[in-house]
Amino acid sequence: MLGFLEESEGKTFTREEILQALTELTSQQDFVLNPDKEKVELLMMGMVENETNHGLKYCPCRMTTENFEEDLKLVCPCNFKIQKVWREQGECWCTLFVRRKNES
Numbered sequence: 238m239l240g241f242l243e244e245s246e247g248k249t250f251t252r253e254e255i256l257q258a259l260t261e262l263t264s265q266q267d268f269v270l271n272p273d274k275e276k277v278e279l280l281m282m283g284m285v286e287n288e289t290n291h292g293l294k295y296c297p298c299r300m301t302t303e304n305f306e307e308d309l310k311l312v313c314p315c316n317f318k319i320q321k322v323w324r325e326q327g328e329c330w331c332t333l334f335v336r337r338k339n340e341s
């Protein structure tokens with residue numbers, strides 16, 4: 238999950254680039270971007286806003302703590318598969334990512 242963070246270090250991405258990176262991230266995973274494009278757009282805007290205001294693409298629906306080490310856990314994509322909401326509902330906390338449905 239940290240690949241996206243490492244690649245983005247020191248660079249500001251546009252929303253289109255973020256969307257492309259997130260789409261590529263999900264291509265081989267058991268989760269996909271939420272099919273609700275408006276929701277995804279809003280969440281990406283939140284991420285870009287967090288980067289502008291706080292320096293990194295922090296989760297758009299959680300508050301940073303001002304403790305850098307702790308806040309690194311909030312950089313999107315986070316380790317959302319450890320969250321109860323993933324296990325029970327198949328989505329990350331913000332619903333940016335949702336479990337891939339069986340396509341068979």
Ligand code: SF4
Pocket residue numbers: 280295296297298311312313314315316317329330331332333334
């Ligand atoms: S909960 Fe979802 S949107 Fe928030 S950081 Fe994690 S993966 Fe990103």
